Amino acid sequence: MKEIVVISGKGGTGKTSIVASFATLAGKAILADCDVDAADLHLVLNPVIERREDFSGGKKASIIEENCIGCDRCIEECRFDAISYPDSGKADTPRVNHIFCEGCGVCFRVCPADAISFKQAVNGEWFVSSTKYGPMVHARLGMAEGNSGKLVSQIRQEARSIAEKENLDYIIVDGSPGVGCPVISSITGADLVLVITEPTLSGRHDLLRVAELTSFFRIPTIVCVNKWDLNADITGQIEQEAREHNVRPAGRVRYDTSVTSAQIAGTSIIAFADGDVSRDIRDLWNSVVTTLDGGAA
Amino acid sequence: MKIAIASGKGGTGKTTIATNLALTLADAGTNVQLLDCDVEEPNCHIFLKPKIESATPVTVPIPKVIEEKCTGCGICAEVCEFSAIAVVKKKVLIFPELCHGCGACSLFCPENAFVEVPREVGAIEKGSADGIIFTQGLLNIGELMSPAVISEVKKSAGDPDVLIIDSPPGTSCPVIEAVKDAEFILLVTEPTPFGLNDLKLAVGMAKALNLPFAVAVNRSDVGDDAVAEYCRSENIEIFLEIPNDRRIAEAYSRGEMVVRELPEYLETFKTCWDRIRAFSEKETSSKPNSDGTAKEA
Structure with a gap:
């Protein structure tokens, strides 16, 4: 069983859309939505809640x-x-x-x-749910509540114990933006971190800080530039700098408005349309699997 | 006047709005200060390219044991709610990353065996750009306590006519630290299911803090009408709409200011500011409690 955590540094780069796509591709996997501040994965995976627990921070x-x-x-x-x-x-x-x-x-x-x-x-709730693509652990933090790091740890722990019990191959974790407390809680001890960034100077700046963080915790890290064709030059620069920081570019995903259409339809882009962007994400997932199973980033 | 730019979801355009609003005001001769409180991934500097005039470390107080006075009684570990102190074989072990700086250990030590020493967790940098007084905070990589850095950024606020706070994404502790004493919050979102879900969380936070707010919709023509419908049904005003203009995305990717590259948007930001000012003048006559007790009301 391998655990991959998808984070981004900068917010809004497409983490959740890509995690939802991975869910449809992964087979025997469990999903964990650790972006507890702004959890969105349930909007596209339509989980049916089977168990709920109070969270105390x-x-x-x-x-x-x-x-x-x-x-x-x-x-x-x-x-x-x-x-x-x-x-x-x-x-x-x-x-x-x-x-x-x-x-x-x-x-x-x-x-x-x-x-x-x-x-x-009690400042939140967490749930074990079932989805079309496998089990999912997710949470809702109460309004203006703190200690999201502790909630993230509980979600990961639960996901791991279900994965062990059901003999699943992958734990796929949707992380939160930034480099602080909830992000650190979501990556420590993981097998692989995938950073989703975008071809902007902000995306580049934030990727470098995340790369420093994963290197600090010695977690193998790969990167994907999402919407790469919006600025091919910056995409190239980001991939170059990533390599210099021991972060391997593992794929590129092109810009496509059907990703937003899929979200509005409440589904993942893979399930929504089999276009070029879906192929990009399939390639990315294959690259993730090869990296995980090969044991090195 | 003190306003915060915040959002539940990351990557919705907080920094774009904060920097362009600040520049619009500065161009009009207003004395404006911008605080970048997204200390995990601060990006305002990419667009404003400020001249940094000073950098100061941010420290938090952590306890240090005076060995000669310590009897190893263990009371410090008992009173520490954050498991930041353990006493093993009469020896005090301190875990600085877990310390919240509450002072319980030194307060309750019967032997007065603690002193508090500063520990560096980040830095704040001050400078100016294009007539804007600028401060940003930077959390050191691997540190958890971003609220401590945010709090220092906020202390650097002078007495400008307008203070603009660029908040981190989300709704938990760092965001609350950034927005809690603002007089108005502009909640930035985008018209997608994720944007709507996270807007609802941000609205919940603004209400829990009893702060007046309105909404800004970025890339206002990419998704569906659900955000507009939600705002209408909840009587929430929309003060700013920015269309999905590819030229804005390109300027953003290169780190350029929208109102400089595309001056036709100056009017958009001016109008937004006029609405905020008019709203706040109306509010001041009927201001509710500012001590956050609204939850119990």
Whole structure:
């Protein structure tokens, strides 16, 4: 069983459309949508939810108003400015702003009056679903909630255990943009990272930062320039620079408006139309498989 | 006036809008400052080509044990909610990447055996371009705590007539850090199923933070009408529409500014700004709580 993580650095380069296509091509595979901030894979794979679990990113504090003596020790020690008196002035006890609360528990521990409760908060849900192309693990993070890195780890762990149980060949992970916490959670320990970028200076800049990140964690990495024909010169430059950073160009996918049409139709481009762009993605998947099975990027 | 440009989905055109809006305002003689808060993948500099005048490291406080005072009692590990401290055989081990800097360990250590020392996690760079005062943050590769860098970028804000914040994509902690004290958020999307799904998440975030917002639709003629219909049914105003003009994509790919290469778009950005200003003048007379307590209301 091999795990491939598709990320991009820069957002909006076509990760999810390509992952959905891989799903239709992969055979015995499980999908994991780890872009928990803006999960979109379900819109094209139409999963049927079979199991749902609450996600807790950690604890949150709340003031127990009847116990509060108004000493303000919690306000003094909170480093996240999460505790204050409401503007209205109606309440005579402070309130915890749950959006800013980091869940460190300092307030709970300094309170001399037992006036703070500190409990596991539910801030999202994750699902095990079935799709036409195999099982899928995905999630929904609550509005304005944090700790997406922990949710990403849980999704990957679940995907791995299902893949082991059902003896699947591939775990295909849709990652998130950037190089921070959720991205690091989605790539550590993976067999291969595929970076989807675009032929723009921003795409090039962001690819180099991602390449630095995967090299930092020593994960073999390949790259694909999506919509490459929008700027063939920059595509060439990106592939050249990628090689210099030990990132092998593994394919190119051309620009085609039918990719958007497929998304509107709620399906992957492979299932939608068998044109040139679908062939590009097939070639890319074959290249991914060869890399994974050959054991080297 | 402080406005944030944000989006659930990545790659929708936040940076294009933030930089072109800033340049449009600067050209009209407005004192404008732009903060690039997408510290994982900052791209504004590619388009503005600012002259960087200073660079400062961003540090977060992490604990350090004064060995002579430590008795190995283990209280620090007990009070650390982030598993950033372990005590093994009476020896304190600190995992700096996991530390949130809450101060619990030093606060509750009975022997006063902790000092806090700075740890570098990124940098901020200040400069100017074409009459725009500019600051960007850069998270070091391999670091998790982008909110710490974003917070420093925001502290560099002077007192300009207009402050524009280019936010990271998504809806979780880094985005909240970037937008939380804005007076207005422009939510950028594109008219596709992914764009709509992620717009709904971003709207949920703006509402949870109790911040006024409107929508910008980029590549407004590529997909379907679902975004426009959603905005109509939710009474959300659309302040900006940018068509899918291949010349814009080409200018973008080369790192050029739209309003410089294609001056006919100056008017588009001016109109957008007039709408934001008019909206905010209307808002100030009926401003709701700004302490984020809206969730409980």
